Amino acid sequence: MAALTKKPAGTPAGKPTRAPGRTSRWLRRNLVVLAGLATLGYLILPNAVVTVFSFNKPNGRFNYEWQRFSTDAWTDPCGVADLCGSLSLSLEIAFWSTVGATVLGTMIAFALARYRFRARSSVSTLLFLPMAMPEVVMAASLATLFLNMGVTFGFWTVLIAHIMFCLSFVVTAVKARVMSMDPRLEQAAQDLYATPLQTFLRVTLPIAAPGIAAGALLAFALSFDDFIITNFNAGSTVTFPMFVWGAAQRGTPVQINVIGTAMFGIAVLCVLVGQLVGGRRKRS
Amino acid sequence: MTTTAPTGTPSSDSSGTDVRLTGISKRYGAFTAVHPLDLAVPGGSFFALLGASGCGKTTTLRMIAGLEDPSTGTVRLGGKDVTGLPPYKRPVNTVFQSYALFPHLDIYENVAFGLRRRGVKSVKKQVGDMLDLVQLGDFARRKPQQLSGGQQQRVAVARALINHPQVLLLDEPLGALDLKLRRQMQLELKRIQTEVGITFVHVTHDQEEAMTMADTVAVMNGGRVEQMGAPADLYDTPRTTFVANFLGTSNLITADVLDTSGDDIVLRAADSKLALPAHRCTATARTGEKLIVGIRPEKITLTHADDAGTIPDGRNRVRGRITEAGFTGVSTQYLVDGPVGTGLSVYEQNIERDGRLVPGADVVLHWNPGHSFGLDAAQSIEAGTDAGEGT
Numbered sequence: 001m002a003a004l005t006k007k008p009a010g011t012p013a014g015k016p017t018r019a020p021g022r023t024s025r026w027l028r029r030n031l032v033v034l035a036g037l038a039t040l041g042y043l044i045l046p047n048a049v050v051t052v053f054s055f056n057k058p059n060g061r062f063n064y065e066w067q068r069f070s071t072d073a074w075t076d077p078c079g080v081a082d083l084c085g086s087l088s089l090s091l092e093i094a095f096w097s098t099v100g101a102t103v104l105g106t107m108i109a110f111a112l113a114r115y116r117f118r119a120r121s122s123v124s125t126l127l128f129l130p131m132a133m134p135e136v137v138m139a140a141s142l143a144t145l146f147l148n149m150g151v152t153f154g155f156w157t158v159l160i161a162h163i164m165f166c167l168s169f170v171v172t173a174v175k176a177r178v179m180s181m182d183p184r185l186e187q188a189a190q191d192l193y194a195t196p197l198q199t200f201l202r203v204t205l206p207i208a209a210p211g212i213a214a215g216a217l218l219a220f221a222l223s224f225d226d227f228i229i230t231n232f233n234a235g236s237t238v239t240f241p242m243f244v245w246g247a248a249q250r251g252t253p254v255q256i257n258v259i260g261t262a263m264f265g266i267a268v269l270c271v272l273v274g275q276l277v278g279g280r281r282k283r284s
Numbered sequence: 285m286t287t288t289a290p291t292g293t294p295s296s297d298s299s300g301t302d303v304r305l306t307g308i309s310k311r312y313g314a315f316t317a318v319h320p321l322d323l324a325v326p327g328g329s330f331f332a333l334l335g336a337s338g339c340g341k342t343t344t345l346r347m348i349a350g351l352e353d354p355s356t357g358t359v360r361l362g363g364k365d366v367t368g369l370p371p372y373k374r375p376v377n378t379v380f381q382s383y384a385l386f387p388h389l390d391i392y393e394n395v396a397f398g399l400r401r402r403g404v405k406s407v408k409k410q411v412g413d414m415l416d417l418v419q420l421g422d423f424a425r426r427k428p429q430q431l432s433g434g435q436q437q438r439v440a441v442a443r444a445l446i447n448h449p450q451v452l453l454l455d456e457p458l459g460a461l462d463l464k465l466r467r468q469m470q471l472e473l474k475r476i477q478t479e480v481g482i483t484f485v486h487v488t489h490d491q492e493e494a495m496t497m498a499d500t501v502a503v504m505n506g507g508r509v510e511q512m513g514a515p516a517d518l519y520d521t522p523r524t525t526f527v528a529n530f531l532g533t534s535n536l537i538t539a540d541v542l543d544t545s546g547d548d549i550v551l552r553a554a555d556s557k558l559a560l561p562a563h564r565c566t567a568t569a570r571t572g573e574k575l576i577v578g579i580r581p582e583k584i585t586l587t588h589a590d591d592a593g594t595i596p597d598g599r600n601r602v603r604g605r606i607t608e609a610g611f612t613g614v615s616t617q618y619l620v621d622g623p624v625g626t627g628l629s630v631y632e633q634n635i636e637r638d639g640r641l642v643p644g645a646d647v648v649l650h651w652n653p654g655h656s657f658g659l660d661a662a663q664s665i666e667a668g669t670d671a672g673e674g675t
Binding site (some may be wrong): 086182184185187188189190191192193194195198202206207209 | 349350351365370371372373377378381382383384387388396397398401402443444447656
């Protein structure tokens with residue numbers, strides 16, 4: 001582009017308007033691509049920085065300045081005290097909240113999409129609240145609730161809190177899918193000798209599966225990196241986001257970048273595999 | 285459950301009836317979708333429930349399938365009362381409107397669904413045979429959304445037929461197809477029905493489709509069966525104005541009864557004297573009262589008023605003036621206004637066209653009295669037409 005804008009200076013004075021016209025035409029033709037690339041860069045840059053600094057060997061405790069290349073942190077990801085413990089705890093909580101929220105959320109979504117009952121609209125509104133409410137408010141009120149009930153803060157309080165806020169997202173994802181499902185498919189299954197249970201397992205569930213999977217993935221991601229609600233309700237338990245936060249006060253070990261990069265890499269890999277499988281299925 | 289061999293005779297009760305509905309009705313709150321009706325579908329026949337949308341035909345079909353619980357009455361299949369049975373225990377299968385193929389299963393698994401649920405062993409061979417019957421053998425591993433509308437329709441038929449149901453229910457199965465494909469599928473369905481010998485109950489709003497395919501047609505209107513019979517009988521001797529107008533087109537003329545003593549009822553409409561064979565009149569004719577005389581547009585001959593003298597004696601004649609002439613290739617469709625009524629419809633074959641028959645020309649409409657039919661004058665003359673929709 002720089003080369004193109006320079007051109008008018010070099011062209012004879014007789015036709016000065018040609019080159020700017022060409023530039024604007026080129027711009028117009030490629031604007032979408034340029035905007036797309038800029039957005040991609042905007043999204044990828046922070047991840048790229050995290051990845052690059054996972055290979056850094058910092059002087060001192062803070063990993064903010066590039067010193068020299070090293071794979072020390074990658075060969076010893078658990079080298080920092082409590083890091084891997086908090087990571088496995090976070091994974092464990094994320095797993096169980098995903099299971100809990102997905103099972104409950106799917107059932108709620110079916111109830112809301114399929115049946116007309118008295119509290120239906122209030123349940124819908126109630127489910128929307130955790131998404132709309134500022135997280136810090138919800139965190140504080142949950143903590144107050146647990147305190148008043150005399151519950152010991154720890155794994156279980158965090159799990160209950162996570163299932164609660166993941167539920168809304170699962171319900172939203174599954175409900176959209178169930179609503180768009182043709183009720184005649186289930187009638188057709190029944191007409192073809194499938195009992196209600198078989199109909200659910202063979203027809204309803206497989207068709208709703210993409211919605212359920214989307215809800216579950218969302219729940220996992222939300223639970224895994226939740227900080228605010230967890231921080232209020234964890235007591236002495238330390239999850240991975242809490243560990244990162246705590247560590248950042250005293251210095252940032254390179255291992256945090258390693259874990260971050262690894263998570264990012266796994267997520268990208270999942271998406272790629274998903275697209276590959278999906279693409280092949282479509283083509284065949 | 286009794287299944288029928290592809291070429292065998294269908295199982296039925298002693299009277300040869302496969303489906304018998306007795307006093308069956310369906311109410312949704314204050315709205316009555318189907319008034320108590322009795323219906324007997326002969327075994328092995330192609331039976332059509334014909335009516336405009338909202339007439340209760342689909343509800344009736346769904347009550348046979350078990351997808352809708354009747355408010356009153358019983359459903360018997362081959363002599364067995366199935367009123368209380370859920371759909372998955374009834375020996376019937378349905379071809380749904382818009383097919384309802386399972387999008388997550390391929391064609392093979394869609395067709396095999398019913399067999400697998402019943403734990404049938406020889407799935408592979410049966411599915412292969414069935415896909416061949418509907419000429420989709422090469423598409424077994426495709427997903428439904430990769431097929432065209434006509435192909436999906438055939439899969440839906442195969443998925444239902446493979447179970448050898450006692451009765452196959454078809455809920456407007458051709459509604460989503462374009463006209464040409466629809467004609468093709470009508471013949472195809474008729475061929476399959478003849479081949480497998482299973483009773484078909486077909487719901488449609490397309491009167492031409494019902495007449496082409498069915499052995500027996502039941503015309504429904506407002507949750508009631510208006511008339512039931514062979515297509516030709518319904519067309520030639522409709523018993524109500526609704527049937528006369530809904531099944532094809534009819535010219536209905538209100539006339540005064542002059543004489544009922546002979547074989548022919550003699551009537552007068554405006555200045556015309558009309559004859560109507562007494563056996564072709566379903567209403568009771570009393571001298572001095574009114575009667576509706578019906579005549580189909582293709583049974584009428586148009587003669588220019590100048591040649592009125594050439595019309596043979598003994599034919600019903602009505603004067604009029606052409607208001608519109610539409611050329612359709614095979615025939616020309618005229619609209620004629622006259623003293624007996626406006627908008628009389630006449631179809632003339634384009635064999636020897638009279639150049640004088642153009643809009644504005646005075647003509648005489650005449651027909652063989654034996655082709656007319658008589659109806660009770662107490663009904664709306666517009667029932668079943670576009671203008672009389674909902675009456």
